[in-house]
Amino acid sequence: MTDSSQSPLRVFITGGTRGIGRAIALRFAREGAMVAVAARTSADLDAIVAEIESAGGQGDACQTNMRDHGSVEAAVFRAVDFFEGTTDIVVNCAGLVEFKPFDELGVDDWERALAVHLTGPFLVMAEVLPSLRESERAHVFNVGAHLAGQPGPGQSLMAASKAGVEGMSRGLRADLGPEGVRVTTVLPGYVDTPGLGPWKETLGGAAVTTSEAVADAIWDAYQAEAAPDEISIC
Numbered sequence: 001m002t003d004s005s006q007s008p009l010r011v012f013i014t015g016g017t018r019g020i021g022r023a024i025a026l027r028f029a030r031e032g033a034m035v036a037v038a039a040r041t042s043a044d045l046d047a048i049v050a051e052i053e054s055a056g057g058q059g060d061a062c063q064t065n066m067r068d069h070g071s072v073e074a075a076v077f078r079a080v081d082f083f084e085g086t087t088d089i090v091v092n093c094a095g096l097v098e099f100k101p102f103d104e105l106g107v108d109d110w111e112r113a114l115a116v117h118l119t120g121p122f123l124v125m126a127e128v129l130p131s132l133r134e135s136e137r138a139h140v141f142n143v144g145a146h147l148a149g150q151p152g153p154g155q156s157l158m159a160a161s162k163a164g165v166e167g168m169s170r171g172l173r174a175d176l177g178p179e180g181v182r183v184t185t186v187l188p189g190y191v192d193t194p195g196l197g198p199w200k201e202t203l204g205g206a207a208v209t210t211s212e213a214v215a216d217a218i219w220d221a222y223q224a225e226a227a228p229d230e231i232s233i234c
């Protein structure tokens with residue numbers, strides 16, 4: 001096992017190029033962390049690596065599509081190599097924001113949400129677990145959505161896939177908690193991100209928070225002596 005107190009934190013973040021994931025990447029970078037970011041768009045990956053390094057961290061770009069099993073495995077392999085075998089923190093954040101009435105949803109919409117929100121994190125966890133077990137302070141953050149508990153109109157796609165994230169998180173905690181791997185579900189309300197942009201006018205004046213507030217809540221949860229099972233940021 002590697003003592004986390006003697007080396008920079010090693011943080012793997014999916015969806016870390018924009019919105020919530022980007023703010024989390026920069027929050028950890030400001031703490032001097034090594035931050036490996038996974039997403040599809042190479043220009044955005046180059047940009048966040050530069051920002052991580054300007055903020056005081058060390059960055060690495062792991063290009064992947066969460067819908068492509070082989071590319072997810074390759075991205076995690078690259079990150080673990082960058083971390084020299086030990087991963088301290090995983091943030092499963094890659095995802096979408098999409099609101100559509102149930103009777104307008106197609107099976108492609110449904111399968112895309114389940115693939116990115118659920119199957120992708122499953123693949124990440126399967127691949128990253130041996131290196132998490134090397135850390136003395138391993139912590140997994142799974143980004144769900146507050147709306148999953150009480151969806152409004154047009155939110156069944158988000159609610160179903162993100163409720164799955166909550167179930168996966170609870171199961172992971174049951175399996176990994178006894179080994180000392182901490183697992184926290186992150187439940188953002190509406191967050192002002194590029195992903196929310198197209199839907200902002202449909203929210204009817206609901207409160208919208210910032211990506212930085214989500215990132216700060218994750219940092220606080222990481223530092224807490226007793227890891228919270230869930231954090232809500234609304």
Ligand SMILES: NC(=O)c1ccc[n+]([C@@H]2O[C@H](COP(=O)([O-])OP(=O)(O)OC[C@H]3O[C@@H](n4cnc5c(N)ncnc54)[C@H](OP(=O)(O)O)[C@@H]3O)[C@@H](O)[C@H]2O)c1
Pocket residue numbers: 014015016017018019020021038039040041044064065066067093094095096097116143144145146187188189190191192193194195196
């Ligand atoms: N914003 C909100 O109000 C809100 C509320 C609750 C929960 N959430 C959740 O929070 C997470 C982040 O949302 P956000 O609003 O920050 O979204 P965003 O601004 O659209 O950013 C999404 C991130 O995920 C990556 N991504 C999307 N699809 C991907 C794929 N197939 N493979 C790999 N990476 C992919 C994107 O990069 P590429 O496009 O380059 O791949 C980007 O880095 C999502 O899981 C979302 O469901 C958001």
